[in-house]
Every structure is written in C-alpha cells, then in structure tokens.
Amino acid sequence: MGGEALGCRDCPVRDRAACAALSPEERDELAAAGRIRTLARGETLFAAGDDADLCATLVSGALKITAFDQDGGERILALVHPAGFVGELFTPFARHDVVALTESRLCLFSRSEFEAASARFPSLGLALHRRAQEDLHESRALLDLVGRRSAEARVAGLLLALANAASGSPCHPARHFELPLSRGDMAGMLGLTIESVSRQLTSLERKSIVKRDGARGLDVLEPALLAAAAA
Amino acid sequence: MGGEALGCRDCPVRDRAACAALSPEERDELAAAGRIRTLARGETLFAAGDDADLCATLVSGALKITAFDQDGGERILALVHPAGFVGELFTPFARHDVVALTESRLCLFSRSEFEAASARFPSLGLALHRRAQEDLHESRALLDLVGRRSAEARVAGLLLALANAASGSPCHPARHFELPLSRGDMAGMLGLTIESVSRQLTSLERKSIVKRDGARGLDVLEPALLAAAAA
DNA sequence: CGCGGAGTTGAACTGCGTCAAGTCCGGTGG
C-alpha cells in the first residue's frame, strides 16, 4: 500500500491523462486527494465484485482487465496503457478484475472524491467521458479482431497493436519492443490457446515477418507484411 | 429526411434516454434543436468515414453498428436499443456504419448543437457519459461471449440478451418476441456462419429450450436451460 | 407461375483445440 504524495510536475503522463484537462491550481487540488501506488507484476488492483470505491490513472506499466468463464479460463477484455483510467464511476461494484501485467505505478483516488472533483471541474468530467469513448472504440476494435479471423490474423493484429502502443507515436509501430503479455495472456485476449499463439509466432518468424528475442523481446522485421497478415 | 418537430410529452423513452436528465424547460430547449427521423429496415443512418455531424437517440426500433473485414464480411459490433444514443462526440469522422435493423424512429440532432447543449446542461453530459460506460460494458460482454465459447453458448447467449432486451425489464427474459436480426446478422455478431447459427437454433429447438415461430418469432420455453446453455 | 432471397439440411474438409512430450531458462541449494 505504498502511499506517497503525488508529484505531478514530473509525471510522465501529465499531459495525456484525464487530469491534463485541469488548470495547474485545479490539478493541485485533485492531487491532494490522491496518492501513488505501485503494483508488482501479477498483483491485482481490485477484483470483480469489490466495492467500486477506487479509481486510478495508470502512470507507468500496463494493466489487464479480465473476466473468467465458468470453467476458470481467463478472458482478457482490455489492456490499460499509461495515461489510461480504471474504475467504475457509475456502478456500485467492480465488474471485472484489474491486474498488473508488469510493475506499474498508479495515481489512486477514492471514487467519491474523484466524482466530486469531476462535478466541480467540468473539464475533468469531459476528459473522462472522452476516455470512456476511446475505451469503447478499443473494445470494439478487439471485438473485430477476435471475431471470425484466423489465428494468424489475430496474433498479427495483436502484435501490431502492441508495437504501436510501444512506440509513443500511435501510427508507426516500434521496430523492437518487449511484450508485456505472457503467451497465456495473449491467448486470453485473442480467444485462442497458448499452443496456437505459440505456433503462429513461430510461423510468423519462419516467414521472416518478426523475430523473437528471448522470451519477451520482439523485432518487427516487416511491418507491412505484419499488417497484411493482420488483415 | 422526414423532419417533424419533437413531441417529448409522449415519447416512449422520455424517462430512460439521455435527455431524461434534463428539466422540462431544458428539454424543451433541446427539443427545439432536434427533429424526428424515420428509418426503414436496412436503411443506413451514417456510414464509416462520414463527417460525424449527426447524433441521435433511438426512440423505437433497433440499430446495428457494423464494420467490414477486408473481404466484405460484415461484423456487427453492437446493437442499439430504444433510448440508446449513437454518434461520435469526440472524433471528426464516424468510425462505423449504423444501420436500421427494423423500422426505427430517431430523435436527431446536429452534433454541434448537441455538444453545446451538453456543455450548457452538465446533467446531460453526465448522462451521456453514463451511457458510454454502459456501451463499454455491453461491448465487453459481447467480447466475452464471442471469445472461446462454443457455437451453442454464443447463440444461446445472444437469444438470452435479445429476450432480456425485448421484455422491458432487463432481468427476466420475454417469453415470446420477434428477433430483430436476420440469421446473417446473428452470424455477424457472433463470429459464426449463417449455417452454424441455423444449426444451433434447430438444436436448441430439438431440446425444447426454444421454439421458432415463423421466420422471426421465438418462444423461450425454458429460460433456465437457455441460460445454462449460454454459460 | 416462376423467380429470388432467406433459411435449413447434409456431406466433406480443415483449422484449431486437446493431449502429451520435449526444450529452454532462471532460481535455489548443495
């Protein structure tokens, strides 16, 4: 529960997160209500069914939002990247688990305080609304990726999305990056098995489209072919 | 482009739609900016790439939000039920097609006027935010349904969702209703083929869980078994 | 009456899941 005070001045997401919509004075006021928390890889922020009394913006690292199908299989519904926001603002209980994929730093608020702030500062509420809309589009993009596409297309599409997220700029993929997801996580996102993901990776490697570098590193050798495979 | 004036007093969704958050005077003011439009089955409200200068709440009928994979296959990303809201508030272009599944009545606004109104009336902006959050949850629920579940579970889950939507109350399914979706639409939502959907329907019927009544009618004989099949 | 679109059904094919080894790697302890 490491609760330090907030240092907004050198926050890496200070002008992309929801709070970037605030004036410096307003932000200071909000910061007084929040605190920093660090999550180790695999640690869960909150679980489905918990009181939804927390919310947070992600400062660094990566989170997953997961559900479980009756037989215990994990389904990943969304990834959260830095500057992303998590927490239920309108429902009494959390609907899904939120778990750190890598060591992560969060800017944590009590939900009631955050709601009060977004009522007081309309620009904050608007920024959150915009963010919810983006989450919706990402969710639909994932839906599109997972529905009725071959295993190769799904894996290629996910790698492309991760490469785009890894390079700061959203439209050209990073040439080299570390996968934040285990094979099991990828399988859970794509609705495949671990084995299928692994096979598709080796297949993409045999075609010289990507190259694995250790368990988690990845080189994108042919971005165009990767995009084509994702079609 | 049938543009009548708005008659909010006897609007069937007057206390469930976003505008229900407004006071009567505020609503009158908003209504002055909007107009009613009727869409025939199959007619499209706007298409991906269009300027996003329109938004609307659905008064009656049903819409689908669709994308197309390269080879022309249709993927349905979401359904819109009465009181639902469509339109991009934060992006310059529409991302997806929006098409009427059945004859539908919409309450139509220009986007700029609607944005102005939601800036002027914070409760309207908040109601839209809440609605976006609900859409997000629905999208994730669909993601969960479509990922790694058997064809039977997907069809059963969709029928259950449609039955719940058809009964006004969201938690007990209607015993009899008309499917707003064609087989092709269902297949497009679930990531299956038309043939698979058809087979699963006959299978559910053989198990006496549902009963088809003409091309579109459906009786839910055993809600509990249907829910079990959707697990 | 004949046409066309939507739906159903059947038979054969195939991509992915399942199961079962096997490999790689980091950590722990002798």
Place this chain on the structure above:
DNA sequence: CCACCGGACTTGACGCAGTTCAACTCCGCG
C-alpha cells in the same frame, strides 16, 4: 560451480467443432 527443479514456452500427433460447398425448402412478390 554444478545439479536439480519448476514454470513458461515450443513442438508434434490426433480428433472434432465449425466452415465450406451444395442441394433443397419455404415464402413473398411480380
């Protein structure tokens, strides 16, 4: 330092659920 272990990942063989392809039925409509 090496030996051993366990977890994450890879690879192979096989079976099956769902796709594909191809009739065929049903029904509304000109």
